[in-house]
Amino acid sequence: MGASSSTEKISAEQHELETLATSTGSLPSLQKAFEKLADPQTKSIPLKSLQKCFCFNFREPISQASHMPENFPKLLSNLGTSIVDLFFITDKEGVDWIQFLRGYIKCCGRMPTSALINILCKLYAATSSKAGFPLKVEFESDDIDCKISGYFTSRDVLMFLPICWIMSQSSRMLKLSQGQAKIEMPDTNHLLLSAVTSCAEDVKGLNVWDCSISDMEVQLPAQKFHMWVLSTVPTLAHCFTQYVHARIRRLAISEDNLEHSNLPISDICFTESPSKHLLTCGRAWAISLTLRSTISEEVLNTCITGNADGTNHNLLYSSSIHGRGLNRFWSNIEGYHGPLLILVSASSGNIDESNSTVDRWVIGVLTEQGFENKDQFYGSSGYLYALSPIFHVFSPHGKDKNFVYSHLHPSGRVYDPHPKPVGIRFGGTIGNERVSIDEDFARVTVRHHAVDKTYQPGSLVPNQGFLPLEAPILDVEAWGLGGQMAKKKQNAYQNREQLFTEQRRKVDLKTLGNWEDSPEKIMMGMVSDPNKPHREER
Template identity: 60%
Template sequence: MGASSSTEQVSAEQREAETLAASTGALPMLQKSFSRLSNPETKAIPLTSLQECFCIAFNNAKCETPYVPDYFLQLLDQLGPSIVDLFFVAEKGGISWVEFVRGYTKCCGRMSASMSLGALMSVFSVTTVKVGMPSKLQFESDDADCKISGSLRPNELLVLLWMCWIMTWSSRISKFSNGKLNLDLPDINNLVLSAIVSCTEGGSDLNVWDCDITRLEVQLPAGKIHTWALNTVPNLADCFVQFVHVKLQNTATSESEMEASSSSVSDVSSAKSCDARLLTCGRAWAISLSPRSTIGQEILRVCFPRDGEGSEESLLYRSSLHGKGLNRFWSNIEGYHGPMLMLISASSGNSEGSTNSRRWIIGALTQQGFENKDMFYGNSGNLYALSPVFHSFSPSGKEKNFVYSHLHPTGRVYEPHPKPVGIAFGGTIGNERIFIDEDFARVTVHHHAVDKTYQPGSLIPDQGFLPVEARVLDVEVWGLGGRTAKEVQISYQKREQLFTEQRRKVDLKTFASWDDSPEKMMMDTMSDPNRVNREDR
């Protein structure tokens, strides 16, 4: 077994390997995993056993887009052998304890995001070669932080991103299921288009509104893809790290624990269930790759729901379901104190139904609930361009005009300079980066020059310097505060409903006497307005 007793003499190599693994907190798990996978006689893990550990089991693969390469399923079959060949050195009897721990550290040890991304791209390169597809990626050395050269075509980048998606899918479901489940590949063309626009000189001239990425023959330089991933989807490499960790962790888990956890599995084939939503699985996954926080895990629940934690519980408001308008919106989100994700689908161009109209989706992530204020507020947030191209805009640190949400004042008080009624993100009052009117009928997007709160960039392709006013098609708001925030909101709504019912009740006993009724008082005042009513003492 990997754990050495106190009487055994530990070599310097083993002590160094165990120290690096212990820094990740995974040493006890690795000891259990090695004990279950290794051969007691040779005290080493057979090569085939470790390869099977990283296999991905599923019934069939379905895709939201019509294009799936013929070699894609073969690539998934070769993923396990590629990981073992790259990171685990096999000796005569198999993979020893020291090499097993070293291999884990190469995959999941403490390293920079750039090194993790390099390891991911090397896995993809080796796997494509194994299935007979030539790889144009070149690595100068075997080190994890080596320089990567070469290029990828858009359809190859799509396969790489799908491979990362499947790693996330397998990591999430393997904790709760031992059986094979259906695999749904999401539509992530917005991520591929984002890379094309960022990595090619002619990306700005690309017609992203009507583009078939599978037919594009442009070459995306590996170095620019590396930079794009670090800036736009910094969590992409974590898909590989979590995949390796969870697969080894599952081997260390007893069968009884696996059976107990598998009872909480729901239908993980969730792509169909979210087709009609703005927050599709592909868009939710893209957003989860951008922030460095725990919110990404909450967003992933939309892609991989479980029993008791369904994605519909996180949907707080949808205009097509609850009705358009600020009042309908407020009645559904009031009382929710936690991070929220708001998505706006709009159509800009000519009249409705026109061939020149273009549909796009943008989003805003807030770190707190909405408040009825006539000024900007908030501590942090993100803006997103979700369709047709994905971009993420984090806080710039210059200003803190993150959120603006203002309803009509309850009292009929004269305001010489009334504040706009609606919801906004970024910019200043009157020049908001995003502004939605109170009827949720129109949305206005200004150029990033008016906004110093969020990073600059176009929320809409071909946005230009002039404000873009578009017709709102649908609005969604998702609560990302977990079960606790939802329970607090439910308690708040029940309390408000109780107060409303109490205010509606009329005590008829107070109006039993005509002399005490307000009607008699009003009639007496109208009949003789100059009469002085003496107060009874």
């Protein structure tokens, strides 16, 4: 295809490549993009045009207030040429249709996640080399699944993560840029600390509560870093695929001018704006990188989209807004039948505004269903997260299914000699839960993973130890990730419950005024003279 007509014979290689492109759903976009970029005479795309397709366009100088690493603009400037040199290989001045298809399949074809991580590392190494600061990483061969050796430094990872963020959000930025894009980087310090503590060997004395990320100089073995991405943030490997696909698709639907498919950048800010919520953009992105379902996009939407007044309909409950306590929490999340993300911020020391050395941390729980008032564990799946100061994810273990426990006080006043605990719990067993939040939302208890066979082992809080960690709660949030339909159903449920409550409060004054026929008069008569016969009049 490309510049050829339907009557021309195509080679076996072209047929195979077009079949692979069809399986990705991108063949029509590739055809349109090739027609716009290709020279009609040579029937090939000039290398400069293809490089421009994948480049960023800086229309204004980068501001000094953006706190950007010195080498980062050079990385972005060389990204497009590195993509073309690595994947669209040609010995001519242009890329023909077959080479264009072959390059796209190398970037976006179906392949294992480990191979995608290798491709991402190769691209970053090539871009760094073109920018003038080569990495200490080597690849055994040109194969996508080749072994990787050497090491990354913590500064390499510090710039690697923002590059991945820009590539993964390129499609969204193109839609919202309206001529120019001001890119605000999410805070990735918790991800960097996760990589450092998981991969580096000489970080025993590292204080994760108080360390300078920019001044850190730690070596991360390349193979261990590869495994960290694969086990902790696997969907990070898809950011390059998303970037290439977004650029090709944008070029296919844009006007003839190549500028319409490019992303003009006016400024890049490496300091994330302060958030009034626990779920910051950086934490939401980290959580989304652990998920392979549609929930991943919903998590990102909680921070990227919102109303003009700063509110977000995905936020179902916040203790700072709705008040503390299980009853207030329940009144806001009841009737929501969809995935929920619960975030808890706590302190390992005494809460004092004048004390700046208090170790604050944030943990999260993702459930794939709404909450139910039960005196036993329930649920089908879930994830535990350590979100701050260091990021870790604990997926289901597969042995037990004690995902969620949420129990309110019984409505009736029936005596129970063995009452079940009231509150919210995650993992473990009743009395030995992995995470336990009390009824008043005043304290949270985090226990060692040895008591839990539901979630994977690991510390939710740095230096957690074997003994239960009980800490005062600073804030609690609940975010709905079921989309608009789940929220509409909850609104309908709450409106229906409010209507029933108002109806029960209404009193029939006519019945109340007829004392002779009221059951209260009959009961009082029986109490005053229980032996008096009561004959029913027929």
